Every structure is written in structure tokens, then in C-alpha cells.
Amino acid sequence: MLITVLFSILVSSVIATEKDIALPRLNNTKAAEAFIDSAEVVVIGFLEGEESHGYQELVAAAKRVDSVSVAICTVKEVWADYSVSSDTITLFRKADNHQENLDIAEAKKVEADGLVNFITINEVRYLTEYNQVTAVGLFNSEVKSHLLLFANRGTKQYTELQKKLRALAPEFTGKFLFVLINGAVKSNLRSLGYFGITSQDLPRVGIYDGLSDMKWLLPEGEISTERVQEFCQSFLRGELKEVKQAGAEPKTEL
Template sequence: MMFLLVFSLLTVCVTADDKESGSFIRLNDVPAAEAFIDSVDVAVIGFFESEAARGYKEFLAAAKQIDKLPVALCSEKEVWAKYDIASDTISVFRKADLHQEHLKLSEARKIETDGLTRFLTINNIQYVTEYNQASAVGLFQSAVKTHLLLITKRGSSDSDPLQQLFRDLAPKYAGKMLFVLVNGKEKSNARVLEYFGLKSSDLPRISIYDSDSDKKWLMPAGKITTERVQNFCDSFLDGELQKQKEDETPEDKTEL
């Protein structure tokens, strides 16, 4: 997230915290909070009245364990009111599915660093989220049930350009589809390839999985271009892919 610290123009509104939380931004007013949330795919804000608040130290420790996660602290009640925060809360703001996740610490039976780390990891759903055991939980908990998968071999010559294509398209489908990157070289992802009827030699491929219907679609093999991927997504959102699947006979199902 190379645009994490784009707040050089907001130095009046954003100040450094004490030594313990010095690596985090402190949001002192609504414009600073809005700028922070708008600047990244996923923004985490710890709304704490003071450093003595329950869960404060555990939150700092958890946030430091997650690489490159944009985290800020806020004790200003004006900002709390903007986001309907009534008590000490850890909030995650996501663009990919237009979702806000709020963990009210007063309602938590137990607060531990490991538990908060898991909460932040699961909810770190970005415009393009890499599939793994932890992110899968967050992906399937999202209200957006349609996943567009780029299944590729990380490190191959075409992997980086395809990932960039994916990232460029993802904002267009915010709240409609979650864009998921699957590294086909990882042994732990072998079952994903098997589910879509793919072998390593078939990669890269684009597919759609809809968890509501538990159905899948493979984009026909061929060069992966922005236009083809966009048409594939739009065909699903328009219902055309679903109709094609319903019209297929067993002999027609050559993709899987």
C-alpha cells in the first residue's frame, strides 16, 4: 500500500502519538479521518478514549503484527459521532465490499492480542485479496458472495501484468464482486485448481465462483485482456452466464 502515508498535506490534522504507538497515525478531526479512509483499500481505526482503555495495548500489538495494514488511532468525539461510535471500538473500513466492521470492545468477553490479530487479518479484504486460509474466512463472511478469481502462477512472466489488470478493474466492481488472487504454485491451493477442473499447465485462468448458488464459471481459455475480463464479469452480473449454464446439456460442459 504505497499510498498509505499520503497525509503530508494534513499535518495540522494528523499528529504522531506517543512512543508506544508512534508508528500509528492519530486522527484529530473528521477531514483527517476521511482522508485516511479514502486513501487505502482497507483502513483500521482504533477508537479509544485513552491509552488506559481496555484492549488498547492489545490492539497496538496486534496491528504491528500485520504487515502494511494501515492503522490509525482516534479519541476525538467529533470523529466518533461521524462514524456512529459510542464506546471504545476497533473499526475496519473496506472499499472492496463497501463494508464497515465494528468490534465493540465492551461487548468482547476476552481481549487478547492473538484474537485481535485474527480479527484484523480476517477483515483485511482488499480490492484484490490473495487467497489463503485466513483470508478465505473473511471472503466468505462478506455480504458480497460473488468472487472473481485470477488463478495464476506467482513469479511467471505474465503474472505481474495480469495482477495489475486485476487491480485496475477491481474498483469498478466494488460491492458487486470480490477480486481474489490464487497462487497456483502453492500446494495449499491444489484443491482450488481441482475444484475448477484445472491443472497447473492450464494457468493462468479467470473464473467466477458464486457462494450463494455454489456454482462456478470458467472464462474460456485464451489471452486474458481487460476487455474479456470485463465482459465476463458483466455477463455474470447481467445474468447471461447463469442462463448459459442452465441451457447447457451434459455434452456441452467441456470446460470442467
């Protein structure tokens, strides 16, 4: 009797664990829309079911990238709403209203490591911290103008400005990507030098235009929401093209 009870408890525990790692299911377009709208970045596996090629790998990747919510949709009528016709893992992000598709229907091999890379590279947010991984997603975006916050992590200003610019970023969706560059990181010194500043000069705000390969710094002073807002607007109005550029001669990348 005791063995039976213990066996039942063990089986229940295994079932519970399996349920815990199961991905949420989106059964209609309304549910998919709500899920996509629930966060800055989400991933949906448009897969036929849990036996589909790539499902288990997606579950494993979701456990490793806990900053991004992941769900599954097996309803093909919903797939059509997102122009998906075969098994695809799709990342949705608000910062540039972008949908990044990874077609796995024809892939011979799908690995969790590859899916983790796909998610982390494309995890562009309203305020994205610049590093070697996020640089790929930032420069691959169709939005080529970047509002840059140069600040040293660990300072009071760093945290305050982070919150301030993250709150402002949605106003410029599709026009700017807001990027945070930590001046305390040695590998970012090249980016600072490109704008003619050092970590001792921070915090500063700049604009980099990938289309014209031009760059400008917000004049020194308080970094207020209003000043940054007007700085962005002046670029959009074309007024900065008459203003002297910051730092060194233009280059093709930060």
C-alpha cells in the same frame, strides 16, 4: 556532568521511541475520512484514550501487521459518524465498502494476537490472495460473487495479471470480490479441481457465485482487461446462467 548528559540522551531516546510507536490521532471527521480513503484497508481504534482497555494491544498488533495502517480517534462526535457508541476497533475496506466492528467495551480480555487475527481475517483488498485465513473474510463478505484469477506465482504472467485485475477491481466494487488463487500452492489444487483445471492449465479466470453456487470459466485465450470486464458484465446481466458451468458438480465452498 557527563552522567547527566548521558542520562538526558537516554531519556530523550526513550521518549522518541514511545512517540514512534504511538498511533496517529484523528481529531475530526475530515481527518478520519482522509485516513479511511488513504488505503484499501485501514483500522481505527475508537477509544477514549491511551489508557483505554485494548489500546496497548492495538499498538502491538499494528506493529505486527505492517500492511495495514492503524490510527486512534478519541473524539466521540466523530464516533457517531461511524455509528460507534463505545470503545470499538473498526476495520474499513474499500473492496466491498465494508466496516467491520470489534466491540471491546464489554470484552473481559483483549490480546494482541486476537487483534492481529481480526485484522488479517478481514483484510480483503481489491485483489485478495486466497488462503485459509483470507477465506474467512471473503466468504463472510456481503458480496458473494467472486472473480477468480488462477495463476502460478513466479511466472511473468502472474505479476502482469495481478496488476491488471487489481486495476480493474474498483470498477466492480460491491458487485465482485477479485480473488487470486496461486496454482503453485498444493492446498489450492482443490479449488482448481473444482473448476476442472490443473496448474498446467494456468493462467485462467473464473467466476464463482456464492448465492447460486454456480461457477464458470472465461473461455481460453488472452486474459485482457476488456475480456475480463465483459465476462463480469455478462454475469451481472444474467447471461452466464445459460452457459455450461465449469468443472465438477457444485459444492458449498472452494
